Amino acid sequence: MTTASVPAAQAGTHFNWRQPVIYVxxxxxxxxxxxxxxxxxxxxxxxxxDLNASPGGWPNPWFLGNxxxxxxxxxxxxxxxxxxxxxxxxxxxxxVLGLCAAYVIARYKFRGRQWLYxxxxxxxxxxxxxxxxxxxxxxxxxxxHGTFLGLIxxxxxxxxxxxxxxxxxxxxxxxxxxEEAASIDGASRIGFFWRIVLPLSLPGLxxxxxxxxxxxxxxxxxxxxxxxAGGMPQELWTLPLGVQQxxxxxxxxxxxxxxYTSLSMVPALVFFLAAERRIVGGLTGAVKG
Amino acid sequence: xxxxVVLAAVxxxxxxxxxxxxxxxxxxxxxxxxxxxxxxxxxxxxNFTIVGLSLLIQGPLAIIVALLLxxxxxxxxxxxxAIFVPYVLAEVIAGLSWKLLLSPRGGVNAFLESxxxxxxxxxxxxxxxxxxxxxxxxxxxxxxxxxxxLMLAGLQxxxxxxxxxxAIDGASWWKIQWHITIPLLGPTIRxxxxxxxxxxxxxxxxxxxxxxxxxxxATSTMATYMIQYGQGNPGYGSAVAVILFLISLVIAxxxxxxAMRRDLGTSDxxxxx
Numbered sequence: 001m002t003t004a005s006v007p008a009a010q011a012g013t014h015f016n017w018r019q020p021v022i023y024v025x026x027x028x029x030x031x032x033x034x035x036x037x038x039x040x041x042x043x044x045x046x047x048x049x050d051l052n053a054s055p056g057g058w059p060n061p062w063f064l065g066n067x068x069x070x071x072x073x074x075x076x077x078x079x080x081x082x083x084x085x086x087x088x089x090x091x092x093x094x095x096v097l098g099l100c101a102a103y104v105i106a107r108y109k110f111r112g113r114q115w116l117y118x119x120x121x122x123x124x125x126x127x128x129x130x131x132x133x134x135x136x137x138x139x140x141x142x143x144x145h146g147t148f149l150g151l152i153x154x155x156x157x158x159x160x161x162x163x164x165x166x167x168x169x170x171x172x173x174x175x176x177x178x179e180e181a182a183s184i185d186g187a188s189r190i191g192f193f194w195r196i197v198l199p200l201s202l203p204g205l206x207x208x209x210x211x212x213x214x215x216x217x218x219x220x221x222x223x224x225x226x227x228x229a230g231g232m233p234q235e236l237w238t239l240p241l242g243v244q245q246x247x248x249x250x251x252x253x254x255x256x257x258x259x260y261t262s263l264s265m266v267p268a269l270v271f272f273l274a275a276e277r278r279i280v281g282g283l284t285g286a287v288k289g
Numbered sequence: 290x291x292x293x294v295v296l297a298a299v300x301x302x303x304x305x306x307x308x309x310x311x312x313x314x315x316x317x318x319x320x321x322x323x324x325x326x327x328x329x330x331x332x333x334x335x336n337f338t339i340v341g342l343s344l345l346i347q348g349p350l351a352i353i354v355a356l357l358l359x360x361x362x363x364x365x366x367x368x369x370x371a372i373f374v375p376y377v378l379a380e381v382i383a384g385l386s387w388k389l390l391l392s393p394r395g396g397v398n399a400f401l402e403s404x405x406x407x408x409x410x411x412x413x414x415x416x417x418x419x420x421x422x423x424x425x426x427x428x429x430x431x432x433x434x435x436x437x438x439l440m441l442a443g444l445q446x447x448x449x450x451x452x453x454x455x456a457i458d459g460a461s462w463w464k465i466q467w468h469i470t471i472p473l474l475g476p477t478i479r480x481x482x483x484x485x486x487x488x489x490x491x492x493x494x495x496x497x498x499x500x501x502x503x504x505x506x507a508t509s510t511m512a513t514y515m516i517q518y519g520q521g522n523p524g525y526g527s528a529v530a531v532i533l534f535l536i537s538l539v540i541a542x543x544x545x546x547x548a549m550r551r552d553l554g555t556s557d558x559x560x561x562x
Contacts, residue, residue: 022357026364029354030371033434037374039396040386056399125541129491129512130534131293133519133526134300138293218379220494221512229520240381244498247385258389264382272377276370 037265044259051254066259076260078235079242080267083217086151086238090216091209093156098163098208103197105164106171107179117168123161128154128222136225146230151223151238155216163208170204171197210275217268220244239264294534301528306521319528329529332502332509333536335421339489339510342425344482347436350429352478355440356466369441372434380431380494387427388414388499414500417507424508428495432488436481443477444470479548486544490537511536 043051044066045059070076105117135154136145144150174197182192198205220240227237234245243264247257301320304313323329358368375383390396391413398410413423451473452465460468471478493512496502502509502517509517511533519526 022360022362025354025357026362026368029358029434029437030368032430033372033374036386036390036396036430037378039390043396052394054399055394056396056403125538126294127487127491127534127537129493129515130297130530130537133515133523133530134296135293137300137523138296214377218381220379220381220497221516224516225520240379240494243385244381247388254389257385261382261385261389265378268377268379268382269374272373273370276373 040258040265041262044255044262046255046258048253048255051258063255066255067263069256070259070263075235075242075246076263079237079239079264082148082236082242083238083267086148086155086223087213087216089148089152090155090159091213093152094159094163094212095205095209097156098160098167099201099205101160102164102167102171103193106168107174117164120161120164123158124165126158128158131158132221132225135222136229139226140230145226146232147226150226150230154222154226155212155219159208159212159215162211166208167201167204170201174200206275213271214268217271239267294530297527297530297534299527300524301531303524304522305524315524319525320532322525323529323532328506328509329511329514331506332511332514335508336490336492336510338421339425339428339492340486343428343432343485343489346425347429347433347485348478348482351433351436351440351481352471352474354433355437355444356470358437359441359444369438372437374434375431376435378431381498383431384427384495384498387430391423414508415504417504420500420504420507424496424499427499428489428492431495432485436485439481440474440477443474446477447473482548483541483544486540487537490540491533 042059043055045062045064046057047063047065050057050060050063101120105113105120131154139145139150139154144153178196179192182196183189187195217238218240219238223238223241226232228241228245234242237245243261246260250256300311302314302316303311304315304318305311358365362368378386391398393410393412393415397413401407401410411419414420447470451469455465455469456462491512492510493516496508496510496513497516500508502513511529515526515529515533519529
């Protein structure tokens with residue numbers, strides 16, 4: 001449908017000059033988005049002395065020392081490990097618990113079902129920012145302050161509302177007839193869940209998983225209160241926390257800070273490029289759902 | 290999840306350092322202290338300035354760019370990926386990058402000097418008159434791509450037949466956008482505005498890593514204030530958190546009631562079948 005109607009839409013407009021304008025707008029948008037990132041990456045190839053002498057210059061010669069230092073520092077890899085562990089743990093928790101809760105809400109009829117759904121939706125109204133301080137005290141009282149679990153559990157809890165809201169429509173959309181057919185063919189409820197529900201809801205699961213992963217990977221306030229204030233060793237701080245700490249500690253060594261910041265961007269960007277469609281689709285799906 | 294918020298409400302009535310038993314009940318004193326502290330009032334003001342600027346500048350900008358880009362064109366995938374890059378970066382990492390770029394001897398000033406505008410070079414984030422505007426600029430850089438992609442996704446749902454019919458009737462491109470496309474984009478715009486408002490009210494990471502709320506409170510937000518003055522005094526911090534919560538809640542409820550009622554109405558009807 002779109003293929004057929006696009007030429008018509010263009011033929012119906014009389015602004016021939018619009019085409020170049022659009023490309024200028026597009027190019028400007030690209031440049032504004034990318035140039036600051038490129039500046040950080042490229043400047044990371046300059047020595048701090050060189051940077052101090054002229055902050056805007058091109059690397060001459062290209063100096064690999066900054067990047068080499070970061071890539072050989074246990075602290076950087078510790079942060080990558082820590083961020084990965086927390087993000088994978090959070091994602092797993094969100095997907096498993098979210099799927100169970102959403103499945104029950106979407107496909108079982110019981111008293112208080114609507115109430116349960118409203119309860120989870122209301123969870124959206126309780127932002128992490130508000131809960132952060134008391135939460136860190138609570139974690140301290142139950143001995144999870146300064147542990148990975150102390151970060152993963154609250155992150156899962158705060159990601160569940162969005163997850164359930166995205167997943168419930170997915171699960172509701174699976175026709176009852178399929179379930180009946182499966183049970184006639186001898187599938188148990190668990191079998192139906194594994195063989196039919198899981199594959200059919202996979203796109204939704206990937207979307208919520210990607211959102212949970214990115215949210216955890218980019219999080220800062222909670223790691224600040226749980227890891228930094230919780231006395232976890234610096235080598236195990238998540239990346240955002242680690243980068244911030246590094247840049248304060250070595251603020252004089254601009255080249256090193258630039259390289260550390262550049263390399264911290266890489267995992268999220270790689271992940272984004274790999275999952276681009278899911279992320280963009282997930283966001284718009286989340287918004288429309 | 291709800292427990293910490295309830296705890297916040299309890300703590301907020303005590304003068305408490307977070308360690309001993311909760312015994313020094315002081316009623317609403319923490320609230321009174323927060324609401325009479327000029328810095329906290331300024332922080333609330335800063336939050337609302339960011340909300341207002343976002344709605345007035347980011348929204349229209351995103352809509353215009355999305356309308357222009359909503360067509361089949363060369364490099365469409367590259368454009369979408371590129372404008373989304375700032376959104377994918379952690380707020381902390383984006384903030385630190387801009388802190389480096391905007392430092393007195395950073396890339397922005399160097400660029401201004403190289404094109405002969407050296408007079409404009411200044412310590413962007415370190416002086417009170419520019420800091421909040423610059424902060425808003427960074428936030429726009431970070432979140433505009435998301436807004437544009439959201440609008441583009443919304444535009445997919447706008448039927449083309451209407452604009453085609455209007456074009457055949459001789460309506461100009463701008464008229465079609467203004468009278469047909471933008472009104473049909475309404476639900477997307479309202480959702481975006483909601484996300485933008487809530488995000489601006491809870492703004493923390495970006496400010497904390499770039500300026501810590503300074504200089505002299507110029508960029509302080511409710512959340513940075515809460516961490517700055519509440520970490521050593523959880524009773525007081527909780528009172529600030531409760532105020533922040535109530536403000537978000539009131540805005541969210543009012544917004545849902547008035548602006549998003551129609552949109553939610555349709556999705557409810559769909560969900561009940």
